[in-house]
Amino acid sequence: MSAGRPVPVPSSLSRPFWEAARRGELVVPHCPACGLRFLVPETACPGCLSRDWAYEPSSGLGTVYSVTVVHRVPGPGFDTPFALAVVDLDDGAVLLTHVADRAPDEVAIGMRVRVDFRPLTDEITLPYFVPAT
Amino acid sequence: MTAARQAVIVGVHATEQALSLPHRTAMDLALEAVQGAIADAGLTPADIDGAQADWPGPGGVPGEGSSWARMLGGGRNLRWTSDSMLDNAGSRGLLKAAAAVRAGYADTVVVGGCRLVSRGPDNAPIGAGVPLEFTDVWGSYVVAQFALVAARHMHEYGTTPRQLAEVAATIRNNGTTNPEAMMYGRGPYTADDVLASRLVATPFHLLDCCIVGEGGAAFVVTTAERARDLPHPPVAVLGGGMEYHQAAYANPALHREVGQIGRDAAARAFAMAGVGPHDVDVFSLYDPNSFEVIRQLEALGVCAEGEGGPLAASGAIALDGKHPVNPDGGCLSYAWNGTQQMTLKVVEAVRQLRGSAVHQIDGAEIAVVGNAGSGAQHYEMSVLGRTR
Secondary structure, three states, X not given: OOOOOOOOOOOOOOHHHHHHHHOOOOEEEEOOOOOOEOOOOOOOOOOOOOOOOEEEEOOOEEEEEEEEEEOOOXXXXXXXXXXXXXXXXXXXXXXXXXEOOOOHHHOOOOOXXXXXXXXXXXXXXXXXXXXXX | OOOOOOEEEEEEEEOOOEOXXXXXXXXXXXXXXXXXXXXXXXXXXXXXXXXXXXXXXXXXXXXXXHXXXXXXXXXXXXXXXXXOOHHHOHXXXXXXXXXXXXXXXXXXXXXXXXXXXXXXXXXXOOOOOOOOOOXXXXXXXXXXXXXXXXXXXXXXXXXXXXXXXXXXXHHHHHHHOOOXXXXXOOOOOOHHHHHXXXXXXXXXXXXXXXXXXXXXXXXXXXXXXXXXXXXXXXXXXXXXXXXXXXXXXXXXXOHHHHOOOOXXXXXXXXXXXXXXXXXXXXXXXXXXXXXXXXXXXXXXXOOOOOOHHHHHHHHHOOOOOOOOEOOOOHHHHOOOEOEOHHHHHHHHHHHHHHOOOOXXXXXXXXXXXXXXXXXXXXXXXXXXXXXX
């Protein structure tokens, strides 16, 4: 890992997300009461306040909704520039991520992407995205 | 005809603003801001019965506004206070103080505070930062979160980096000739200079982004009746509105959700004030970057959605334009001091309506103060008016 990069500290809400990521699976909170898929995990579904939501698998396929090429970061631990992107997952919910395996300047809004897990620490594996084709 | 309990601003004060103020403590700055605004109002600390002001300490719990009770009110207990930094600044602080004054919970409220980066036990930070596991790990931060909204706006409407650069150059050049500005004497800048500065997070270049510094500011709100025999012409709080979308920075700001945040607040605020966006003589808007000004021109209804770029680049936001924005140089050039930059926006609007601003807009009668943050995921605005 890159020294100084912020490392997620799993909470009771987020631990299943990070455990699945370590297995190479993307899971997303899903609320059966109202059908919403959402991130970040919260105590109650932000759509209907139901507490009976559960993590469900995602296909890991999505589309870049917006992207910025970050050249300067306030803290250590990042190789710049990188493509910081918002990805709309096909099956619902939105993730902030990096789109890798492509020059940052070539990552464009509308690009089709798929999840690509990469370990950060022994405990934390991050859901990067890469071009889907 | 002004109602007796119409809320008015009668005093303002901005401390020195600088990249770093190593000779000051946070409490010293907060005290200067509060005392300065009270003195500017022609009042004394004994006249104050509400304190919505940052309490950095030492002495008391950092952030707890009731700590001011020992220093204000002249031996009488305070009747109104606030603990949150955001409640102590800008339009949000103003509207809450105005609501208290109108309702009669308090008569004269001081709003303000300061930012000073922690330097030992005399300057304890207020609140501890908790890393956000779905955003911080990606190197996301305030500039990048705004950039994600700007990039999508550019994709949808064809807004260009040059239009952003025109905004930055225009506002920065106001600061170039403002002796109070941190960037006084630097510049002037052209759009080409902005585009030639190094990239921070596309589409933002260094000169598209605001400066960072330390300083304090405060203002005093009271009733029109109480203001009658005070030295400065009172500035009336004609209307206001606030909007909150979601927690700051925990999720990315999405253009489709917050690209027009402030539109509803503005519609309510203008209706309350009985004026429209084209009646506004001067805008004091949050400018953490060039794009956020373009976005606010649309949300405030100065122009239609998607037309903010061409409007801002047309010269309309310059001192001699139809919709002047941030004559003091804004956060891009005058000062950014944490949450109290929002209060500096109120200070500039009040000075404009008193006719005492450094870059005075001739005959300014109506001003709008727009505050926002985190992408922007929230917006607070007020409509202010000259009363005499």
